[in-house]
Amino acid sequence: MLTKREFLKLFTAAGLAIGLPSIVRAQTAATLSLGNAKLHVINDGFMQLPMGFVYGSAPQAERDALLIQNGLALDAVSPPCNVTVLETDEGLIVFDVGGGTNFLSSLGGFFDAFIEAGFDPERVTDVVFTHAHPDHLWGIIDDFDEVIFPEAKMHIARSEFDFWMDKNTISKMNPERQSFAVGAKNRLGELADRFSFFEFGDEILGGIEAVDTSGHTIGHTSFVVHGGDQPTMILGDALTHPIISFEKPNWPTGSDHDMDQGIATRLKLLDRLSHDQMRVIGYHLTNNGVGRVEQSGTAFRFVGS
Numbered sequence: 001m002l003t004k005r006e007f008l009k010l011f012t013a014a015g016l017a018i019g020l021p022s023i024v025r026a027q028t029a030a031t032l033s034l035g036n037a038k039l040h041v042i043n044d045g046f047m048q049l050p051m052g053f054v055y056g057s058a059p060q061a062e063r064d065a066l067l068i069q070n071g072l073a074l075d076a077v078s079p080p081c082n083v084t085v086l087e088t089d090e091g092l093i094v095f096d097v098g099g100g101t102n103f104l105s106s107l108g109g110f111f112d113a114f115i116e117a118g119f120d121p122e123r124v125t126d127v128v129f130t131h132a133h134p135d136h137l138w139g140i141i142d143d144f145d146e147v148i149f150p151e152a153k154m155h156i157a158r159s160e161f162d163f164w165m166d167k168n169t170i171s172k173m174n175p176e177r178q179s180f181a182v183g184a185k186n187r188l189g190e191l192a193d194r195f196s197f198f199e200f201g202d203e204i205l206g207g208i209e210a211v212d213t214s215g216h217t218i219g220h221t222s223f224v225v226h227g228g229d230q231p232t233m234i235l236g237d238a239l240t241h242p243i244i245s246f247e248k249p250n251w252p253t254g255s256d257h258d259m260d261q262g263i264a265t266r267l268k269l270l271d272r273l274s275h276d277q278m279r280v281i282g283y284h285l286t287n288n289g290v291g292r293v294e295q296s297g298t299a300f301r302f303v304g305s
């Protein structure tokens with residue numbers, strides 16, 4: 001049976017042999033320069049989450065007023081999913097990989113877009129995970145049951161890996177989230193040999209710093225990519241909503257594993273990001289996730305750039 005890679009090679013070769021008109025290459029959603037390197041953002045699709053699940057504990061009148069003021073729906077949150085690819089002379093490093101085709105039908109576009117943009121999966125040296133939720137992890141295995149990046153080493157916080165691999169985690173989850181735990185354990189277990197584990201604060205790869213942004217999950221990590229004059233923080237799910245996470249960081253977020261820790265992490269992070277004026281890429285933020293944090297009175301604002 002053909003592997004997906006062989007299939008793609010064959011498909012591409014056949015296209016060239018019969019002289020098909022050259023297809024317009026998919027654009028990456030955003031490309032940023034970082035010294036001699038480049039950061040590409042590639043969209044995986046979007047999710048739709050009930051408002052009551054995400055912000056059910058927020059004061060409703062105030063929540064609705066804020067959403068209306070910003071022209072947003074009241075009943076659901078529909079975040080995009082933004083995968084980041086760091087391109088250097090040495091190869092490609094990918095941060096999270098999208099949800100693949102087995103989680104939600106509105107996700108799973110990342111890998112095709114990656115190929116269409118002209119990137120070679122075999123050039124990916126490392127895959128770095130912010131955490132092991134399905135929209136970030138499940139895409140690592142394709143429909144052929146193969147790892148999409150055959151040569152890549154994988155990296156995740158030790159505490160995140162241990163949490164999902166613990167035999168008691170599945171039974172302790174709410175029933176509606178047990179499939180998250182089963183899916184994480186299966187994939188992390190299957191790929192265990194490829195993983196290296198880091199602690200918060202480590203430099204995990206040259207110029208890439210692991211920042212403790214736990215709360216959303218036990219070992220949730222954001223990453224500062226240093227180099228050039230615009231260090232950039234890849235946030236993962238530390239700040240997920242382009243309005244509420246910034247203007248009301250102290251509202252509990254139902255998608256956080258530890259809601260109090262999630263609040264403490266947001267407050268600390270917003271303080272640092274606004275002070276440093278550091279560029280960010282948020283996995284679920286608008287403007288392809290790219291922007292900065294500004295302080296605005298006692299609150300903060302996400303400013304796309």
Ligand SMILES: [Zn+2]
Nearest residue numbers: 133135237283
């Ligand atoms: Zn997410």
